[in-house]
Amino acid sequence: MPLAEDPGDDVLGRCEALLAWRPPPRLAARAPRLRWIQSLTAGVEHWLASPDLPAGAVITCARGTHRLQMPEHILAALFLVTKHLDGIVLDQRERRWRRRVNDTLAGKTLGILGLGAIGAELAKKAVALEMRVIGTRRDGAPVPHVERVWRPDGTNEVLDAADYVLLLLPSTVETRGLMNKERLARMRPTAYLLNFGRGDLVVDADLVEAVRTRRIAGAVLDVFTTEPLPDDSPLWVTDGIVIFPHVGGLHPQRDALVAELFADNLRRFVAGEPLRETVDRARGYSPRISWSAARARCWWSSRT
Numbered sequence: 001m002p003l004a005e006d007p008g009d010d011v012l013g014r015c016e017a018l019l020a021w022r023p024p025p026r027l028a029a030r031a032p033r034l035r036w037i038q039s040l041t042a043g044v045e046h047w048l049a050s051p052d053l054p055a056g057a058v059i060t061c062a063r064g065t066h067r068l069q070m071p072e073h074i075l076a077a078l079f080l081v082t083k084h085l086d087g088i089v090l091d092q093r094e095r096r097w098r099r100r101v102n103d104t105l106a107g108k109t110l111g112i113l114g115l116g117a118i119g120a121e122l123a124k125k126a127v128a129l130e131m132r133v134i135g136t137r138r139d140g141a142p143v144p145h146v147e148r149v150w151r152p153d154g155t156n157e158v159l160d161a162a163d164y165v166l167l168l169l170p171s172t173v174e175t176r177g178l179m180n181k182e183r184l185a186r187m188r189p190t191a192y193l194l195n196f197g198r199g200d201l202v203v204d205a206d207l208v209e210a211v212r213t214r215r216i217a218g219a220v221l222d223v224f225t226t227e228p229l230p231d232d233s234p235l236w237v238t239d240g241i242v243i244f245p246h247v248g249g250l251h252p253q254r255d256a257l258v259a260e261l262f263a264d265n266l267r268r269f270v271a272g273e274p275l276r277e278t279v280d281r282a283r284g285y286s287p288r289i290s291w292s293a294a295r296a297r298c299w300w301s302s303r304t
Contacts, residue, residue, distance in 0.1 A: 017269055019262055027052040036269055038262050042066060042249070043198060044279050044286075045171040059279040060265055062258050063286045064117050069251040071122040073244070074196055077220040078105055078164060080242060081192050106130035111162025113155060113178075114169035114197060115143045122166075134158055138287070159186040164194060170285035171198035181206040187216050196248045199224035204235060211240040222248040 007015070012030040019038045024030070027050070034054050039047060039061045047059055080086060083102045091098050110126050112119045112135035123133045123145040133146045136158060140151040150157055152174070159165060165187060169175045179193065179202045187193065193216060195202055204225070210216050218240035224233075227246055235241055251257070265275050277286045 017266065022046050023050040023052055025052065028054045036060070036265075036275065038265055039279075040258055042286075043170060045198070045284065048279075048281060048284055058275060059281070060275050060277045061279055061286050062261060063277040065254060065257040065261060066249040066251075067117050067121050069254070070118045070196060070248050071125055073222065073248040074122055074166065074194060075125060077194050077196075077222075077242070077244070078110075081218060081220060082108075086242065108132070108163040109134060109161055110164050110166060111135055111158040112146075112166045112168060113158060114167065115146060115149060116168060118196075119166075119168050120144065120146075134161060138283075155183070156186055159183060160188075162191060163188065164192050167193070167195040167197040167201050169197045169201055171200050172284035176200045177203050179203065179207065181209070184210040184216060189215065190217050192217050193219040194221075195219070196222045199227070204233070208234045208238050208241070211238055214240075218242070220244060222246055 006024055009030055012024065012027070012034075014033065015031050016033050017036045017038070018031070018034060019040070021040045023037075023046070027034070029052070031054065034057050037047065037054075037057050037059045039059060042061050042063045042065070044059055044061050047053060082105055084100055087098075087100065105126075106129060109132045110123075112122065112133065115123070115135045115137040119135060120143050123135075123143060126133050127145040134148045134150075135143070135146055136150045136152050136155055137143065138152060140149055140154075143149055155178075167179065169178070175198075177200065179195075181203070184193070184206055187210075193202070193207065199221075202221070207219060211218055220242045221235065222244040223246055224235070226233075229235060229243065229245070236243060261276065265277075267273075268275050279286045
């Protein structure tokens with residue numbers, strides 16, 4: 001379904017599978033046969049928050065289609081704040097010759113809250129830069145290239161130890177407002193916060209205060225509660241906060257990657273096989289589950 005178009009009642013009335021960015025109005029009433037929704041994005045909070053979401057429809061997301069471009073954007077953010085690249089560019093504009101003595105990423109600790117596919121890929125690249133990687137994961141299972149993994153209740157341990165705190169969490173009841181005044185206060189004064197997860201993970205006013213008072217060194221934000229970011233937001237003008245306009249997941253072939261996922265899921269849907277990247281509605285995101293567990297879940301759904 002094109003982003004700006006409604007498929008119409010006739011199409012929705014016959015629809016069993018839907019590929020869309022956001023839910024059309026009155027979807028449940030207009031699509032009584034709908035059994036599967038493929039979201040174009042990895043985050044699905046806009047689907048789960050809709051009062052018109054059909055109760056029995058399976059939701060799959062675009063998890064995994066950001067595996068390469070997102071870690072590279074995050075690395076760009078790390079280099080930006082560590083090497084003061086913004087200042088170098090501004091110095092050129094003013095024809096100002098200023099030699100800067102910049103720190104290294106090597107030897108620093110990267111703390112990742114939300115070690116999924118993107119976090120695992122980033123960890124591999126960060127270790128190649130001689131960084132130490134720690135983080136949290138819902139099940140606490142080990143992740144390659146990550147020195148220590150905690151469950152979410154170990155978040156404070158990550159905040160205490162990290163030179164860079166990276167948010168890759170979904171937006172859920174448990175994670176909204178996670179980085180508030182109290183948790184920002186746990187970070188090192190020399191540490192940076194990077195948010196490439198969801199905008200509502202951070203309490204904006206608390207972050208602005210923490211950066212203005214130098215409680216933390218700064219932040220790079222790629223996602224925001226309101227997008228586009230309003231002109232009057234203090235995030236724009238707070239020294240030490242860098243704004244990425246939600247570009248972390250963009251890639252010249254991103255649509256092709258999502259189309260490939262959709263085509264594979266469509267084949268599975270027609271064949272009655274387990275779908276990839278199925279969203280757990282209770283958790284609010286797509287957890288990584290084994291093939292056997294996915295098959296069992298699909299069998300049970302077909303029986304009920």
